[in-house]
Amino acid sequence: QVQLVESGGGLVQAGGSLRLSCAASGRTASTRAMGWFRQVPGKEREFVAGISWRGGSKYYADSVTGRFTVSRDDAKNTASLQMNSLKPEDTAVYYCAAMRSVILPPRAAREYDYWGQGTQVTVSS
Numbered sequence: 108q109v110q111l112v113e114s115g116g117g118l119v120q121a122g123g124s125l126r127l128s129c130a131a132s133g134r135t136a137s138t139r140a141m142g143w144f145r146q147v148p149g150k151e152r153e154f155v156a157g158i159s160w161r162g163g164s165k166y167y168a169d170s171v172t173g174r175f176t177v178s179r180d181d182a183k184n185t186a187s188l189q190m191n192s193l194k195p196e197d198t199a200v201y202y203c204a205a206m207r208s209v210i211l212p213p214r215a216a217r218e219y220d221y222w223g224q225g226t227q228v229t230v231s232s
Contacts, residue, residue, distance in 0.1 A: 109133045109221045111203045116226030123193050123230070129186040129203030129223060138205040140212035141179060142219060143188045145199035145228075152202065156188060157212025166212060171197075193230045200225040 115127040131138060142157040156177040157166040165177050174193075179186040186203060204219035206212070213219075 109135060109138055109205060111205060111221055111223035113201065113203045113223040113226040116201060116228045118229045118231065119193055121193060121195055121230055121232050124189070124191045125193065125228060127188040127190065127201055127203075127226060127228070129188075131184040131186070131205065135184045137207050138221070140206045140209050141186045142204045142206075142212045142214075143177060143186075144202045144204060144216055145197075146202065146225075147199045152216040153199075154214040154216070155201070157214070158186065159212060160210045164211060166214070168214075190228070193228075195230045195232045197228060198230050199228060201228050 110132045112130045119125055139160040143155040144152045145155050146152040155168050158177045158179050162179050174191050176189040202225045203223040205221040207220045
């Protein structure tokens with residue numbers, strides 16, 4: 108099993124920045140692709156960004172391209188999501204997710220094997 112714990116959420120004004128971190132523990136050697144998702148009440152969990160095993164490929168939702176940057180440090184078993192130029196519509200609970208055996212990160216939440224508990228990001232206008 109792999110445990111994921113997100114941190115770094117909070118309240119920020121529009122135009123500001125936040126950096127989310129995801130710390131992995133347990134059988135981390137088994138993890139491959141990782142992704143970041145977000146969810147607001149009443150809506151499905153939405154793909155935000157994904158990063159391949161070893162970080163060679165990165166993918167973003169159109170709504171965050173150019174503003175968010177995903178990264179990972181496998182030596183430290185961490186992943187990060189740097190969020191700049193935040194907008195009120197970025198307000199959501201953000202989740203870190205990981206996959207056991209797939210190298211490239213899919214955009215469908217149902218594909219992922221492990222999830223963190225989520226961290227709230229609130230962007231005020």
